[in-house]
Amino acid sequence: MMLFAPELFLLLGSLAVFFISTGRDCGKLARTAAMLTALGGTLLCLATFCMQGDLFYGAYRIDLFSQMFKLFICLGLAIVLLVGTELKGVSNRVRPEYYLFMLLSVTGLVMLVSSVELIAIFIALELSSFSMYLLVPLRDDHDGLRIQMESAIKYILFGVVATGIMLFGMSYMFGLTGTTHLAELLPRLHGMSSSPLAILAIAMTLGGFFFKLAVFPFHSWVPDVYQGASNETTAFIASVPKIAAVALLIRITSLSGIESGALVTMLTILSVCSMFYGNLVALVQTDIKRMLGFSGIAHAGYVLLGLVTLKDSGYAAAIYYIIGYMLMTLAGFAVICRVSAKGENLLVDDLSGLHKRSPLLALTMATSMFAMAGIPPFVGFMGKFSLMTEAYRAGHLALVIVAAINTAIGIYYYLSVVKVTYSAEAGQRPVVTLDLTTKALCIILVTFIILLGILPSRIIEIAGTAVKAIM
């Protein structure tokens, strides 16, 4: 019972929000309930951090790996709720539903990282995906273009295709091995790691999670969904699901065994394509959310640097990186949500002179951008550094050089945001006033981005132990 406590609590929270959503004008109440659920979930994850056990006939495993991811997912949810306190982009009428779907989606993600059986993985993934598809069209119609509907349709269509590919891969896996339990799959697949069918099965199964992480060629939903969804929704989609995606990518990649050359080649190619595509296209973006979307594709490419190693240390680096990425992205979105007065999309130029309009937001934005660009002492640097070290250690020198070159390319557009923030004139743009929560949130995010960058050893250590246990 205690093993399942975080999930149960999230489900209970969702139920509570569901009842709240039947009333009228209950946006505030629903928000409080969601916030309490997120905090309670975080605490329960902490309480169950060191527990171990199997549930549901071995389909559901509680271990350090799953609990660590659950903790960060719940923490991410809490930060997302704080980032989107005012929820400017969503009308008050549908806010309770908005929080309901968000909680359900997180419940799905939390279940996903514990699932060790193909059907359970599929169900958890779909629970989170379908709730997330619904978050996108809940945005207010700002300019009469109904852009959020277009995004939602794109999101669902691409999502369903990715799911289809994943299911196809899973069916091969089942066909090859006769089981759906990962623990039994592992030894049987190892035996045939050179067979093309096994590689194909693993590759296609990975597709579903490449979609979530926005890896090339499953990235095409990103710019439109980022642009069409409200700022708060984008903050959510850009951060929390990616953590779960990395968890599952690690679980499935580790199925392949050590000597799987074809899989490594595939991951390398996808990583290179993601980095170049994301960074080069981001260079010319003017909408800041689109830019962050493309930068997210590039960051997905960096994360794959850890996966190509097929080693526990590489996976640990990937986990460390994605946690850092969540913090950096959320810091950026915290600024976007505050600067956007009515929940409209922001152009990069809208940040002009932000250091005069709100020094703290400007500092937060600069931290976020410098961290994503991979400049010390922020977490983005240490993350890239450990990813590159691990990839190089595994012999992928060319990939490391490509990653280094991409870091250099990426600096340009991150810097252009900082440039606008710090050296452009504010003009007629209004001063942004901040409430106490926002100030605290910004300071906490900046502090953690720096602290995680300077003192990464503890978190890498935990991630390493967790990963070793599942391999």
Next chain:
Amino acid sequence: MEFLIMNKLGFPLLSALIFLPLAGATVLLLLRHETLIKYWSLTVTMATALLSLPLYPAFDPATARYQFAEHHAWIPALNINYTLGIDGISLLLVLMTTLLMPLCVLGSWKYIEKRVKEFMFCLLLMETSMLGVFMALDFVLFYLMWEAMLIPMYLLIAVWGGPRKTYASTKFFLYTLAGSVLLLVAIIALYLSQGTFSIPMLMGKEYAMTFQTLVFLAFFIAFAIKVPMFPFHTWLPAAHVEAPTAGSVILASVLLKMGVYGFLRFCLPITPDATIMFAPYVLVLSVVGIIYGGLTALAQQDMKKLIAYSSVGHMGFVTLGVFVFNQNGIEGAILQMINHGITTGALFLCVGMIYERTHSRELDRAAGLGKYMPVYVTFLTFFSLSSLAFPGTNSFVGEFLILAGSFADHKLISACAIPGAVLAAAYMLRMLQRMIWGRPHNPDHSGIADLNLREICTLAPLLVFVFWIGLAPAPFMKVMNVTVTNLITQVGEKQAAGMRTQAALTGKTNTLNLEPIKERQ
């Protein structure tokens, strides 16, 4: 760990130097009153400077090992440590940095009118990371400080800069950062080959030639951009012209030195074979830089640009000294780094003082100032003479040593550098002539006041060092002597065989080069 002499002072002096400005910057955030902020920054930088002074008497010049060392585990999983230590190369650079910072604060007293708190905050962060670069003995710590420095420097230019600040700051940031991404790959490559990030432990190891070549090139691009060597210098004039006075001083006096420091600390001892292989090309680039910088400086109307291009020339001399690999050359190069920091820093402060008064840096508009600012032009004259290496001033000693070193081995290349010294005299005297005597149609300067006490206090310490080093360089030379000998041994063992053959052929013994090797044997 035999290369470290652990700190025996009773308290971690080097860490204190690094973190004192950082702590001061944190306290700064709580202060509100502008004057208080200025005095607090001055206090913090002065305290750091005073704290750094005991380094000199406590430094043991008889050993090439790293002194005042501190060693703590930082990220055990990757064998990354927090290791600090200084030797004869870094001691003077550390002292120069700490002593310059109070002057930077003083020089910005009136110049910075808006956002004083943020400005001083960036200045103090700069001090922390600059000191960190010179003290770090762990590659990751070094890289962290090296890159982290870009952020406050970028902000100094982008927020408090001149009209083209956006262009200049972006160019500075992109140029330097793009140059050092491959440095990171080289660092990882070294780590994987030896299993350590400790800089001294990576020195003197056997690496394959291809490996050395690639690592050297990655190092070289990063450091050559920072120096800046021709043809990587284009960011420098833009950044200097737009930066506020303190920013220009820090750029010229400290940041440029980091490139050469990188050559001395990493290229020579870690990749000696590749360094020797590429040395002729680097020497040619140095000489091109000397001539090019001199000629371009001669054509400038903007005083800051003039000094910026003169820096390209002066740094050409420094790299020339480094890559001749002999005692005179390298000692001269290190001394010249300090000299350039003092003299060019002072010249930028001088230009800043003019700018505060006339809001222009045009040479023509500053013409004839000598009549109304006698004290100012006195200072300016001494610093200009120092810049053109007039005998009796600091730069003369440095340039003389460099040329003595390079003539020993590379006569033709050194001969090509000589016109550079003449050009320096030409552009500096041209500036002096215009500013002191001016031209008939000069603007009316009668309302302009001479230097006040604060400004005299800013320039006077630098002038003291100009003459101190110029007339009695021994105290500065003695601390670096053994370290440089050791450095040459590290490179020289590779070169020694070739040198002996050469000596036998020409019938002469090159004592300067063989001495260190004998000593070690």
